[in-house]
Amino acid sequence: MSRLLTLLTAIPELGLTPSGTVRLPELQNVRLTRRVQSIVDHPAFQRLRRVRQLGPTHLVYPGATHTRFEHSLGVYACTQGYVLNLLQTPSFEAAVAEHDVLAVLLAGLLHDVGHYPFAHNLEALHHKGRDTPRHEDVGGRIILGEVAQLRGERTIADIITTDFGVDPHRVIALCTGKNITSQMDQVLRSIISSAIDADKMDYLERDSIHLGVPYGRNYDRERLLNSLTLNQQEDRIALLAKGKVSAEIFIFGRYTMFSEAYWHHTVRAAASMMEAALAAFYSRNDIEGDALLDVLLSNSDDELLAWFSRETPESSATRYLIDRLHNNQRRLHKRVATYSRVYNEADKQRAYEKIYAMDAPEVYELTNRLRVKLSGLIGRPLHPADLIIDTPPRDKDRLETVDVVYPNASGRQQYALHDLSRIVAGVQDDFMMVVKKIRLFAEPSAAEALAQHDGVEDLILSEILRR
Secondary structure (H helix, E strand, O other): OOHHHHHHHHOHHHOOOOOEEEEEOOOEEEEEOHHHHHHHOOHHHHHHHHOEOOHHHHHOOOOOOOEHHHHHHHHHHHHHHHHHHHOOOHHHHHHOOHHHHHHHHHHHHHOOOOOOOOHHHHHHHHOOOOOOOOHHHHHHHHHOOOOHHHOOOOOHHHHHHHHHOOOHHHHHHHHHOOOOOOHHHHHHHHHHOOOOOHHHHHHHHHHHHHHOOOHHHOOOHHHHHHOEEEOOOOOOEEEEHHHHHHHHHHHHHHHHHHHHHHOOHHHHHHHHHHHHHHHHHHHHOOOOHHHHHHHHHHOOHHHHHHHHHHOOOOOOHHHHHHOOOOOOOOOOOEEEEEEOOOOOOHHHHHHHHHHHOOOHHHHHHHHHHHHHHHHHHHOOOOOOOOEEEEOOOHHHOOOOOOEEEEEEOOEEEEEEHHHHOHHHHHHHHHHHHHHOOEEEEEOHHHHHHHHOOOOHHHHHHHHHHOO
16 A cells, blocks of 8 residues: 555544545635544634634624634635645655644644634734733633633543643744744645635635625636745755746735735724724723633624723723724724825825834824814814724735646756746735725814814824924
């Protein structure tokens, strides 16, 4: 029996052994063995049914109510596809063992088990000096049974150890990217996190389906999967030359999803209101650590908003903003000014760079100065939460690339995709220059009042550029 057939026979999760299925949009059957089902049925995994994949995005795209539960099952299915196609690469087939395959399949399934409502919005505050739990680290604690409310009758770590014969710490390492200790684990980690990983493959298509947009599902998925190989160093996934165009479209699709959906100006208005509400809550409350984590893991998106609202005074900025996002309300802030690195006006470029370099207290101070100036302009005081400066996340300053492998007479030659493709190189530049805009949002009636006055843009610019 060949090694490939031995692996396929030994690992029912790869699909040769009959198993149950769960149906996902759009017409997707995900095969689940009994031992995988035991993880899916675990309280910690079932909790993901109550966590929306895209946070407040449903206030703009009504279909965006899908969950981390659905996405996690989708990533598991994509990981199956990655492994099956990589097994056609002789060096991978020769090196990979049964426990390696099971470890990466479990990482695909569990990579988001630590997600909580509005995690990305809360984690944006982490970068501004707050000790917000990172969902990747929370996932490791949940797997190990360190979160009492989600321990279940058996911990997920016990299921991984007993039913799969895999070290749960290795699965956690593949999910987080921390403590990767072997070349094989570098390869497996790149299946979970890289420029063309299983996580992105699922969320681009799944989010496109639920948002009702085409951008993330126009690449040739089968061609991309069939082109998978290892790079020359055999420490990351790469693509054969035949997959170059599919990868270009994949990466361009991700760029377009950020431009037209994830960072759409109205989506960013809702997200910035959420972040401002949470920042205001943190400024007047000392809750953190396990007490905060207990709240985050106990509530759905809407329940968490209600909790924040209950725990703050009626006059607070937190209550003011959340009441516009919750309880059948949708009163989103409107754009007053936008700054980008590609604007021709030198002053606007300088304004962008100045704000982008600010830390949270500096942005807060600038917002207050603008509020005073604009209150005088429209002849009425603005509430402290009526103005929000939305700065893009700092953790996506560069898009990743992938190696493309070409066979030749002397063996194999590889090139970084962005060196071969002006499309990918341009996407990397445009992502920083065009997509990552800075916007000033205002409460709708304030934005309408400001629109009636000439010189608002010049007043804002002069205040930003003031020394």
